[in-house]
Amino acid sequence: MGGYVVRRLLLLVPVLLGVSLVVFAVMALVPGDPALAILGPYATPERLAELRAELALDQPWWRRWLGWLAGVLKGDMGRSVSLERPVADAVLERLGPTLLLAAAALMLGAVLGLAAGLLAAFRHNLVTDRLVTLSVLLGISLPPFWLGLLLILLFAVWLGWLPASGMVTPWLTEPGAALLTADVLRHLLLPSLSLALVAAGVIGRIGRGAALEVLAADHIRLCRARGLTQRRILLVHALKGVLARVMPVIGLQAGFVLGGAVYIETIFQWPGLGRLLVDAIAARDLLLVQGGVLVLAAAYVLVNLATDLAQHALDRRTAAA
Known part of the structure; x- marks a missing residue:
């Protein structure tokens, strides 16, 4: 039983790595400019360039994935642009x-x-x-x-x-635990x-x-x-x-x-x-x-x-x- 559990736990590592790669690749393949979609058509070129740099959109996809994955391993999924708060906090909430x-x-x-x-x-x-x-x-x-x-x-x-x-x-104001x-x-x-x-x-x-x-x-x-x-x-x-x-x-x-x-x-x-x-x-x-x-x-x-x-x-x- 112990050996079976260990084998199953070790298999989680490549599976989760593959999941993270697929998730990132799907989002990277979405057509359009994410910075332009977030800021709208009236955004200035300077602000667009600033947001692209903030989201690392000016880097190759594999480098962005590795950077995002390193942050995820540290518990940092980045900062949500729409909510203006850390992604990890919003997701866990x-x-x-x-x-x-x-x-x-x-x-x-x-x-x-x-x-x-x-x-x-x-x-x-x-x-x-x-x-x-x-x-x-x-x-x-x-x-x-x-x-x-x-x-x-x-x-x-x-x-x-x-x-x-x-x-x-x-x-329902100030309810008890049972209620x-x-x-x-x-x-x-x-x-x-x-x-x-x-x-x-x-x-x-x-x-x-x-x-x-x-x-x-x-x-x-x-x-x-x-x-x-x-x-x-x-x-x-x-x-x-x-x-x-x-x-x-x-x-x-x-x-x-x-x-x-x-x-x-x-x-x-x-x-x-x-x-x-x-x-x-x-x-x-x-x-x-x-x-x-x-x-x-x-x-x-x-x-x-x-x-x-x-x-x-x-x-x-x-x-x-």
């Missing part, structure tokens, strides 16, 4: 709400997806199996932003049960559900196949021969094997959830990193976009590392992979 939204959506999607997959496998070739499969296919097909708008219309506009935007109620937590959870439910339903569809689809495979294994047949109930077989003896097979899919869905947070946060006015990136792209704030995308990509890589370690803990045979 918005990272918490995004991680909260992504974690809630991923956990909710994993629970719903596993439950749907196990139920479909348990009722294989019955009406329940077909209904769950249809629901899973619908979940995969629906775009999260469209689903979010439908949830707002239903639960916020028509029923008035849940808030439509924000992270906390603005007029504030409950208020955040109420605001969190709709955006996390918008992402979770799509993730649950993918996880449920894979989980059904994994559950059917596990339920056909020899040790499960032995459990049936011993007279164990189907529920006990499913929850005690089969669940671990299903989790080991579904865990990589959950890791992949973490990337979908983090990427989907960009537009879900915009729809629900959630004060996270995704919404900050949308504003930074509109302002052509290159350093802010690079820093935000790098942090999101690093979070995705770390989540995938965690899912790989969890899969290895559930099934040691994955060490050979």
Whole structure:
């Protein structure tokens, strides 16, 4: 186990270096003059030259990347032109709400997806199996932003049960810890559900196949021969094997959830990193976009590392992979 963890941690170094290079290269390939886009068409040539020198736009791209990477390793991602503050401070300030939204959506999607997959496998070739499969296919097909708008219309506009935007109620003055937590959870439910339903569809689809495979294994047949109930077989003896097979899919869905947070946060006015990136792209704030995308990509890589370690803990045979 220790050797596997060390190997996985060492692989993070080239992966994160590659991520930083891709992020920087994509931003460098954006057409147009970033300095002109930031200052506007009425900027003086002197001010344009000053901003280009400040952003190192007068240097070769590889030298700019190395300089930016050296700063990132020191915790300095540069200074945001649009916000007039350090990029690291702005990104870390918005990272918490995004991680909260992504974690809630991923956990909710994993629970719903596993439950749907196990139920479909348990009722294989019955009406329940077909209904769950249809629901899973619908979940995969629906775009999260469209689903979010439908949830707002239903639960916020028509029923008035849940808030439509924000992270906390603005007029909630000096709330206690319990009241504030409950208020955040109420605001969190709709955006996390918008992402979770799509993730649950993918996880449920894979989980059904994994559950059917596990339920056909020899040790499960032995459990049936011993007279164990189907529920006990499913929850005690089969669940671990299903989790080991579904865990990589959950890791992949973490990337979908983090990427989907960009537009879900915009729809629900959630004060996270995704919404900050949308504003930074509109302002052509290159350093802010690079820093935000790098942090999101690093979070995705770390989540995938965690899912790989969890899969290895559930099934040691994955060490050979």
